[in-house]
Amino acid sequence: MILSVMRAGWMNLRRDRAALILSFIVPMVFFSIFASVFGGSGKERTAKIELAIADDDQSPRSKKLIETLRAESALRLIESPGEKDPKFNGSTVEAYVRSGSASVALVIPKGFGATQLDFASTDGTGQPTLRVIADSSDPIASPMVNGLLQKSVMASMPDMFMKGGVDIVDRFSGGLSAEQRANLDQSFSMFDSSSQVAPGTGSAPAAPGFSGVNVKMDDILGATKKNPLVAFYAAGIGVMFLLFTAANAGGALLEENESGTLDRILTTRLSLTQLLLGKMAYLTTLGVVQLVIMFIWGAVAFGLELLSHLTGFFIMAISTALACSAFGLLLASLSRTRAQLSAITTLCVLTISAIGGSMFPRFLMSETLQKVGLITFNAWALEGFIKVFWRDQGIVTLWPEVSVLLGTTVVFFVAARQLTRRWEIA
């Protein structure tokens, strides 16, 4: 008897193609997507960190430091916004990070090359100072750049360390003789010429507890936030749940079709286009309300700065809710039954949420996945929210994200309208 029950189950499964695909193919697809997003494919490494550099010093030493950093395999150096643009300076590179084009920048200040190390200084005031401008939304980039910077300084400027050490000896040992000084100068020139150490090979590691040059970390975006990460979570989770809500609510169309209500509706003065537009208006208001509640809760419970970003928030909330609504209608029109819609929704929403950055920041994904992520509209929605809440950018800068979201809305709606023609007239 038990065997008969088992056999009946297999027979049913064999005849249900959708269930077969869901049982065996979809898990593999999901596994591949999530493995690529969270673990990398094994062939492709995590994206290089883009380090914007402003060399205000323009000294041989600063140039040497830049060359050493350029050879680091984990970094990609950007010295100007575009190929034909002038090179960064201290202020333009800060604007570059603030705009989100790079998550970390290095400013080599004027006088860096002329400053000597002062090992006698206990508070570091006598040391050459580098400024690292960081966008702490990328929690990995700035610590990594800091570490690589210390290593590169040690590797590229042994003469500076030697001179600093000799100055201490000179100061506290009663002075060097002329012969000793001449020998040391010769040695310095040798260090200078042999300082083209292949970076990344681990040469000249920093001594434990020794900080080398001063690095001033400057978190220009997160420093002013009460709770920096909450803006990311609010946007990421908000957009993902908006997608689920829209898709499930769009399923009302399928219920109306199955119950015969659609038949009745379409014999009234209401056309199918009007019906879909009405559904989209409902789903959009539902989505906006959902985001408003979520962000108010974020403000009350987690210190999200909602009141100071209200205009940008509403622009992004409405654009995102529109795109999500049209997406929900499209999924409903693609499905034949509510069960199908549920499966398709889970598959699509989790996939685009993973690729689009709702679950895992896109900047930590491989370069290929970062590019692929841009084909998902939710990645643009997230970027817009981040511009508003993280980068404090003006609403004018939201035009690319808003354009993509509104364009997506139109495309999804037209596609849904075409697919629902099957319900219009038999």
Place this chain on the structure above:
Amino acid sequence: MNANPLLISGLVKTFGNSRALDGVDLDLRAGEVLGVLGPNGAGKSTLVRSVMGRVAADAGTISIFGTAAVPGDQLSRLSIGFVPQEIALYPLLTVRENLVVFGRYQGLAGSVLSEAIERSLGWAALEERQADPVGRLSGGMKRRLNIAAGVLHQPRVLLLDEPTVGVDPQSRERIYSMIESLREDGVSLIYTTHYMEEAERLCDRIAVMDHGKVIASGTKDELVRSTIGSGREIRIEVLTDIPITLRDELVGSGATVDELRVTMLSDHPAQDVARLVRRLDDEGIAVVDLSIRTPTLERVFLHLTGRELRE
């Protein structure tokens, strides 16, 4: 406007290899109830859906009050109301809320809508349940509301697609009285059903459909006359089994023997009743009931198609 409310000519609709409508001709006259009688799968619902513009016919024409109605053109159908076979309502909304929604879809608003809702609630005897969600209503109440939602805009023509399916006899009576009041108000109705009792009771004329065709139409008497003739149906109920020899003899004389019942269509009922009763008496078989009546639509359908209506 003197044109017929509805005129259907040569309507053909094919789904795959199945010919759902096979050249249907039908006319609905002002103020009448036209029953469309046929078994499941005869093409009744496809016919109604074609009239409502929900099905695009492959051939043929439909005109509403003299104006050609093409599929998708809802403007030409504004004078028609439609009651689908399914309970096409929102189960979570209340009775009143459903009427508000469908009234607005019909273009009603303000006091006109309010009046239409009050009128419909009274007509369907649902005033006391107007605040209840539809999901909590009995099957009969849902059916009544389903019909009420189709007449909010006071259509001059109403199409009812098997409106009493699954309804208990008491609720069915209530629905019949709703239909009769519509007829009194001058509404022209098409009423599809596979219940011959309904067709006999409610309909002025009946079109019998089978395999996508209207195989006969007219009043019940006309249908009987044109198919069976002027004969009457004799029905005799007996107390004990009829022996095989007698059974063969009765069948040979044109009767039908079905266990304890003998039936016969006869142009001379008085003579045939006397003959049948005498033969049964000769064999010692007691007669417990006897009737002579006009043949039913069931018999008309059997005569036309060679099978029972509910097969």
